[in-house]
Amino acid sequence: MKRFGRGGAALVVLLLLWSLGPMLWQLYTSLRTPEALLGDGAGPGGGWTLANYVQVLHGAPPFWRYLLNSTVVGAISTLLTLLLAIPCAYALSRRGGLLRLVVSGGLLAAAVFPYVLLFLALLQVARQFGLANNLLALCLPYAGLSLPLAVLLLQAAFAELPVELEENALLEGFTLMQRLRWILLPLMGPAVVSTGLLVFLFSWNEFPIALTWLSRSELLTLAPAMARIAGSSVFTVPYGAFAAATVLGSLPLLALLLLFQRQIVAGLTQGAIKG
Amino acid sequence: MRLRALLLMAPALLLLLAVFAWPMLEYAWLSLHAQSVFTGLEPVPVGLANWQRLLGDGRFWQDAGQTLRFAGVSVGLELVLGLGIALLLHQNWRGRGVVRSLSLLPWALPNTVMALGWRWIFDDPNGPINALLGGLGLATLPFLASPQLAWIATVVADVWKTTPFVALLLLAGLQMIPADLYDAFALEGGTPWQALRRITLPLLRPYIFIVLLFRLAQALGVFDLIAVLTGGGPASSTESLAVYAYLNAMRFLDFGYSATVMLGMFLLLLAGSALLLLLPRGQEVRS
Amino acid sequence: MTDPGMTTTTSAPSLRLDNLTRRIGGRAIIDGVDLAVAPGECLALLGPSGCGKSSVLRLIAGLDTPDAGRILLEGDDITRKPPQRRQVALVFQSYALYPHLNVSRNLSLGMEIRGVPAQEREREVTSVLAMLQLTELAQRLPAELSGGQRQRVALARALLRHPRVFLLDEPMSNLDAQLREELRPQLRSILCAGSAPVIYVTHDQQEAMGIADRIAVLSNGRVQQCGTPKDLYLTPANMFVASFIGRPQINLLPQEDGTVLGIRPEHLVATDDSGIPVRVLNREWHGASQQLLVSSPQGDLRWTCDGAQPIGEGLRLGWDRRHEHHFLKTTGARC
Numbered sequence: 103m104k105r106f107g108r109g110g111a112a113l114v115v116l117l118l119l120w121s122l123g124p125m126l127w128q129l130y131t132s133l134r135t136p137e138a139l140l141g142d143g144a145g146p147g148g149g150w151t152l153a154n155y156v157q158v159l160h161g162a163p164p165f166w167r168y169l170l171n172s173t174v175v176g177a178i179s180t181l182l183t184l185l186l187a188i189p190c191a192y193a194l195s196r197r198g199g200l201l202r203l204v205v206s207g208g209l210l211a212a213a214v215f216p217y218v219l220l221f222l223a224l225l226q227v228a229r230q231f232g233l234a235n236n237l238l239a240l241c242l243p244y245a246g247l248s249l250p251l252a253v254l255l256l257q258a259a260f261a262e263l264p265v266e267l268e269e270n271a272l273l274e275g276f277t278l279m280q281r282l283r284w285i286l287l288p289l290m291g292p293a294v295v296s297t298g299l300l301v302f303l304f305s306w307n308e309f310p311i312a313l314t315w316l317s318r319s320e321l322l323t324l325a326p327a328m329a330r331i332a333g334s335s336v337f338t339v340p341y342g343a344f345a346a347a348t349v350l351g352s353l354p355l356l357a358l359l360l361l362f363q364r365q366i367v368a369g370l371t372q373g374a375i376k377g
Numbered sequence: 378m379r380l381r382a383l384l385l386m387a388p389a390l391l392l393l394l395a396v397f398a399w400p401m402l403e404y405a406w407l408s409l410h411a412q413s414v415f416t417g418l419e420p421v422p423v424g425l426a427n428w429q430r431l432l433g434d435g436r437f438w439q440d441a442g443q444t445l446r447f448a449g450v451s452v453g454l455e456l457v458l459g460l461g462i463a464l465l466l467h468q469n470w471r472g473r474g475v476v477r478s479l480s481l482l483p484w485a486l487p488n489t490v491m492a493l494g495w496r497w498i499f500d501d502p503n504g505p506i507n508a509l510l511g512g513l514g515l516a517t518l519p520f521l522a523s524p525q526l527a528w529i530a531t532v533v534a535d536v537w538k539t540t541p542f543v544a545l546l547l548l549a550g551l552q553m554i555p556a557d558l559y560d561a562f563a564l565e566g567g568t569p570w571q572a573l574r575r576i577t578l579p580l581l582r583p584y585i586f587i588v589l590l591f592r593l594a595q596a597l598g599v600f601d602l603i604a605v606l607t608g609g610g611p612a613s614s615t616e617s618l619a620v621y622a623y624l625n626a627m628r629f630l631d632f633g634y635s636a637t638v639m640l641g642m643f644l645l646l647l648a649g650s651a652l653l654l655l656l657p658r659g660q661e662v663r664s
Numbered sequence: 665m666t667d668p669g670m671t672t673t674t675s676a677p678s679l680r681l682d683n684l685t686r687r688i689g690g691r692a693i694i695d696g697v698d699l700a701v702a703p704g705e706c707l708a709l710l711g712p713s714g715c716g717k718s719s720v721l722r723l724i725a726g727l728d729t730p731d732a733g734r735i736l737l738e739g740d741d742i743t744r745k746p747p748q749r750r751q752v753a754l755v756f757q758s759y760a761l762y763p764h765l766n767v768s769r770n771l772s773l774g775m776e777i778r779g780v781p782a783q784e785r786e787r788e789v790t791s792v793l794a795m796l797q798l799t800e801l802a803q804r805l806p807a808e809l810s811g812g813q814r815q816r817v818a819l820a821r822a823l824l825r826h827p828r829v830f831l832l833d834e835p836m837s838n839l840d841a842q843l844r845e846e847l848r849p850q851l852r853s854i855l856c857a858g859s860a861p862v863i864y865v866t867h868d869q870q871e872a873m874g875i876a877d878r879i880a881v882l883s884n885g886r887v888q889q890c891g892t893p894k895d896l897y898l899t900p901a902n903m904f905v906a907s908f909i910g911r912p913q914i915n916l917l918p919q920e921d922g923t924v925l926g927i928r929p930e931h932l933v934a935t936d937d938s939g940i941p942v943r944v945l946n947r948e949w950h951g952a953s954q955q956l957l958v959s960s961p962q963g964d965l966r967w968t969c970d971g972a973q974p975i976g977e978g979l980r981l982g983w984d985r986r987h988e989h990h991f992l993k994t995t996g997a998r999c
Contacts, residue, residue, distance in 0.1 A: 113465055114476055121480040124537065127505055128494050140503060190389035193382040201379070205386065212397050214590055216598020216646070218619045219639045222626050223400030246396030249389055266760035269727050274774035274825065275748045278381075284773060288764045307487040309601040310619075314627065328489040329605050332496065341497040351490045359485040363478050367545060 125352070131345035139342060154346035163320045165350055168327040172306050173354070175237055175323055179244035179305040180298045183252050186245060187297070191256035192282065206254070213250035220247075221310045228315050235318050243311055248301040255300075259293030260286065296365040299358065306355060324351050401643070407636035414630050427637040436613065436621065437638060441645060444617040447528070448596035451535045455592060456585070458536065459543030464573075466544065467551045477548075484541040488601035495534040496521070496606055524614035527607050531615050534602055539595075543588050550584030551577070590653070597646060618642040678703040678861045679724070679829050684733035686719060694719050695885035696733070701829075701861040706852070707890075708876030709865045710908070716885040717865045718757075721831045724863065725754045737828055753822035754831040757838065759814045761806040767817050768793070768802040771824055792820045796854070811839045812847060819854060830855060830862040836871060848874045869909055881905050900926075903996040906989055912955055912966045914989070923999060926989035929955070929966040932981045934973065939982030944975060 131139065138149025158165045194205055224243050225234075233239035263286060271281045287294065309325040316322050322330065331347055359366065408427050410420040431437055466477050483491065498504050499520035507517040520526045554577065562572050578585075600619040603609055609616035609624070616624075622642065626635035677700035686694040694716045701707045709717040722728045724735060726747030735743045742750050762770050768789055775785045793799045796816045806814060815835055822830060835851070836844045852875050855862045866872050872879045873893040880890040881904070889901035893909075900906035906914045906926050915932075917925045933939075942958035942965065949971060956967045956975070967981060992999050 110465070110468065110470065114470075117462060117465065117480055118476060120537070121483055121541070124491075124494055124498060125482065125486075127498060131497065186389040186392060189385040193385035197379075197382050201382070205390070208393075212393060214594035214650075215397065216594055216619065218598045218600040219622070219643055220396065220400045221623070222632065222635055222639065223403040224396070225626075226403065242392070243396055246392045249393055249396075253389060264758060264760065266756040266758050267762060269725075269747075270754070270756060270760040270821075271762075271774075272727070272747050273725060273750075273752065273754055274821075275778045276774075277748075280777055284777075285762055303485060307489075309487075309489055309604070310623065325487050325489045325601070328487065328493055332489075332493050332605055341500070341503075344493055344497060348490045348494050352486050355485045355487070356482055359482060360478055363481065367549070 128345045128348050128352075131341055132349045134342060136342055151342075154342040155350070157343050158346045158350065165327075165347060167320060168322055168324045169350065169354065171237060171321060172324040175240055175244065176302040176305040178238065179241040179248065180301045182241055182245040183248045183301045184294065184298055187249055187252040187256055188282070188287070188294075190249075191253045192260055192286070194253065195257045195260035206257070209250040209254050213254060215250075217247050218310050221314055224311060225314045234315050235321055236315075237321060237323075240312065240315055240323075241305075244301075244305045244308060247308075248304055252297050252301055255297045256290070256293060259290045263289055292365045292368055295362060296368060299362050299366055302358070303355065401640075404636040404640045404643075407633055408640050410633045412632040413634070418630070418632075420633070423633070427634050428641075430634065431637050431641050436616075437618070437641065440613070440616050440618045440621045441642075443528075443615065444597055444599070444619075447531060447535075447599060447615075447617065448593055451532050451539075452589065452592045452596050454532070454536050455540045455543045456588065458540045459547055459588070460581075462540065462544040463547035463551055464577075466548055481541045481545060483538050484545075486538065488538070489605050491538055492534060492602050492605035495530065495537075499530050521607055522611055524611055527611060527615050531599075531603055531606060534606060535596065535599070538602075539592065543592060546588050547581065547584055550581045554580050590650075593653070594646070594650075597649070618645075677701060678705075678738055678859075679863075680734075680736040681720070681724075682734040682736070684720070684723060684735065685731050686716075686723060686728060687731050693885050694723070694730070697882075697885070697887055699880055699887065699890065701863065703859045703861060704856065705878065706855055706862040706864060706876045708872035708879045709863060709882055710869060710872040710879050711867065711882035712908075713867055715882040717867075717882050718833055719885075720882070721754065721833050721863060721865055724829065725752050725831055726750050727754075751825070751828045752831060753825040753827035753829075755815075755818045755822050755833065755835050757834040759806075759818040759835075759838075761814060761817055761821075763806050766803050766805055767798060767809070770806070770817060771821050774821065775824060788824055792823055796820050812843050815839065815847070819851075823854075827860055830858075830860055832862065832864045834865055834867070836866070836868070844871065851875060869911070873909075881908055883908075899998070900989065901998055903991045906991070912968060915965050916991075917962050918993060922993050924991045924993050924996075926991060927983050927987060929968040931983050931987040932965065932967045932969070933983060934969070935980050935982040937980060939980035942979050942981050944979065947975065 132154050133150055133152070135149050135151045135153065194202055220243075228234045228239070231239075233242075267285055267289075268281055271285050276284065306323075307325060308323075309329070312323045313326040313329065316326060319327075319330070328347065328351060331344065407420070409422060409424060411423045411426065412418060412420040462480065466473055466480075498506060501507050501519045501522065502511065502517045504520075506520070510517050518526060520530050558576050558580075559572055562576055567575065598619050599617045600623065603615055603617050603620050604623070607615045609620045613621075618638065619642070622635050622638040625631050625638055629635075679699075679701045681697055681699045684694055684697040685692060697716075697720060699707070699720075709720060711717045719728065723730050726742070726745060730743065733743075734741055737750070737752075762773070765773060771789045771792065772785045775788065780788075790799075793802055796819065798813070798816055798820060801809060801813060801817075806817070809817065815838075818835070832855075836847065839847065848871065855864075855875075864872070864875055876893070878890060878892055879896055881888045881896065883904050889896060889905045896905060896909045900909060903916060903924060903926070907916070910928055910930075912929045914926045914928050917927070919925055940960050940962065942960045944956055944958050945964065946957040948955045952971050953968055954971050954973065954975075956969070958965050958967055958979070958981070960981070965981065990999050991997060
């Protein structure tokens with residue numbers, strides 16, 4: 103590579119420091135004793151501990167409970183979203199004209215809508231229908247909020263497939279379900295995976311709705327649990343237990359992102375530009 | 378065929394209407410009612426009283442200004458930094474795939490998790506920054522206790538988290554530009570800096586537009602970060618409109634006015650996006 | 665004016681199109697097309713791109729719906745029948761092989777969907793693979809096949825459909841020129857083996873003449889002429905057909921009486937003194953033949969002659985009156 107010498111290398115190091123530094127600092131903090139964090143000279147070899155993790159995992163409820171709740175909510179929301187978005191995206195991609203224009207326009211508007219504005223009305227719904235403190239019910243607004251982006255991304259993926267493939271299947275006697283099952287969806291693997299991951303990511307991270315719908319501590323998902331930890335004075339100083347919680351709360355997502363990075367990038371960019 | 382298309386879309390569209398359209402109607406109704414502890418949490422029609430209060434509410438307008446300043450500065454910084462990172466990752470060097478993956482990580486973190494992390498980093502006096510300042514014999518900085526510094530802290534945290542997303546989209550845009558163009562431009566005697574201005578930026582415009590659209594909308598609705606990092610303080614100096622609306626509903630239990638605040642914010646956003654859409658979008662890049 | 669194309673067909677038609685019309689945005693892309701195809705006959709739809717020939721195929725297949733007219737297949741009206749129930753096979757220009765399935769899965773999936781028992785599927789696939797020399801390739805994915813191999817897989821899939829009519833949309837256009845000529849006889853023998861009629865869409869007149877029993881020339885959504893390749897060459901119904909059939913293009917010389925005289929380049933001959941004097945503008949020598957562009961008092965002329973013909977000064981060209989075609993300047997029709 104031409105002209106990518108020392109200056110470029112320095113920029114790369116800077117970029118990695120900036121991106122990873124704060125996270126590594128959390129990891130470091132989570133492994134230090136309170137005394138070491140407060141600078142009460144524990145010597146270079148001392149001050150390391152797993153006590154922070156033990157404390158977090160033995161809380162009431164234990165921290166893994168929040169991870170489990172978030173995983174359940176994320177998985178079900180993702181399935182529900184895909185179930186609703188796939189037929190809708192298919193129909194949208196196969197139609198021209200006014201209907202498509204109106205629906206895609208509406209979807210784009212909804213996709214950029216700051217959904218935090220909706221929490222109060224959604225809370226009213228939850229109270230009215232007794233959906234508060236119900237993890238399964240929480241998946242409904244999550245699916246609804248994820249639908250605009252999901253439909254736009256999948257719609258772009260359907261539109262990419264050559265129309266002759268489906269027409270040939272039609273002539274061979276495939277029904278709509280058979281065409282989706284045997285021809286279209288197998289060819290859209292990357293787009294379905296990336297859309298699913300984005301929905302999972304959203305549901306896992308969502309804060310304001312979870313905060314207002316869930317109050318029983320054993321039902322909390324990760325985001326409101328974090329906020330609750332932040333608000334409770336037990337943890338304020340030192341931060342060791344905090345940091346252990348942030349590390350545990352981040353690891354599953356970081357693993358997912360590293361595993362499926364390629365699909366996420368491809369799906370996101372394709373949909374964003376064509377959508 | 379049209380009927381079948383509608384049937385396939387119906388479940389998704391119904392849920393969308395329930396989640397997006399119905400709340401707006403609910404707010405419109407609620408904004409014409411008082412529903413708070415003073416009314417025993419029962420809705421009482423009050424006409425336009427909530428809207429009158431909104432127009433004269435200094436805190437609402439102050440928060441609107443703060444939200445706009447936060448979004449403008451953060452998104453601006455993210456765009457510049459993101460473009461720089463995208464250009465860096467677009468170069469051909471060994472290990473850039475790994476670096477790209479690693480630099481994307483902050484984007485996947487839950488907002489609340491990373492806000493907590495930054496709270497510790499900005500801690501006075503035990504956070505790493507102040508520890509460093511202390512170690513150098515300088516005075517520590519009360520990051521989260523001073524309005525200016527707290528505001529900077531929110532911007533830094535937001536830029537740290539969302540720049541990877543911006544860089545990712547811009548990188549995809551860069552990869553759409555045929556390398557031939559740069560070769561031809563270089564043969565004509567253009568410098569790399571001129572190439573950036575005359576080729577890269579114009580062809581990147583549709584991508585920049587989309588990034589702006591998504592990021593501005595998100596930043597204007599900022600809630601999680603501020604709620605956890607500063608709680609809107611000190612003295613509501615970092616409070617965003619979304620946080621204010623939340624406080625009205627959940628802390629002051631004034632649902633009628635909270636709905637009015639949210640509708641007011643929605644109308645401001647609508648006006649803003651109308652302005653943005655009037656800007657020229659540039660020609661589409663075809664692959 | 666247009667020949668309905670029934671003259672050379674003796675048996676009852678297997679497929680008939682009656683006044684077929686399709687409009688898109690107020691413009692008729694197919695405008696009152698009448699055609700009849702006999703059992704086992706191969707009809708080529710020939711025309712320039714955008715003339716509506718592929719649209720005719722899509723209407724027959726049921727992928728689009730006509731705005732007027734009828735489609736009769738073996739006597740029953742299939743105009744409004746859904747494509748699944750028409751029992752027609754269409755070989756797409758892109759071949760439309762399912763990219764995620766190997767060759768044998770590409771062939772058997774459709775039968776599986778239609779409920780053909782596994783044993784019979786196996787037997788049929790094996791026999792069609794053998795017939796098209798694809799046995800070795802059965803486990804390959806479409807991406808691992810050459811263009812010609814892909815075409816054969818698409819044909820095999822169409823054959824397994826046991827269609828009542830075969831539709832082929834430019835099946836050669838993705839192949840290189842040499843392969844095209846090689847495959848023509850093979851394609852013809854496969855297509856003509858059964859009793860189902862074949863409709864073959866192409867923009868290449870050589871291909872149409874090489875494969876089809878009859879050719880329908882389409883332009884602007886209308887059938888200009890339908891007949892055997894020989895009919896079209898010898899008695900083109902109008903100036904469009906005359907120009908479209910035969911390479912190099914026919915010379916069209918406007919006359920003073922409001923007609924146009926047509927004379928094919930291969931019918932011009934060098935004469936001593938009775939012909940018109942010409943001057944050579946360009947000469948392409950192809951070995952067995954040569955093609956010249958010459959200027960004459962009547963305008964520039966294309967001339968094809970023997971490669972051994974000496975080209976000298978004072979060249980004069982003439983032709984046999986029997987080779988003349990006359991068209992009306994106003995409508996282009998033969999007169």
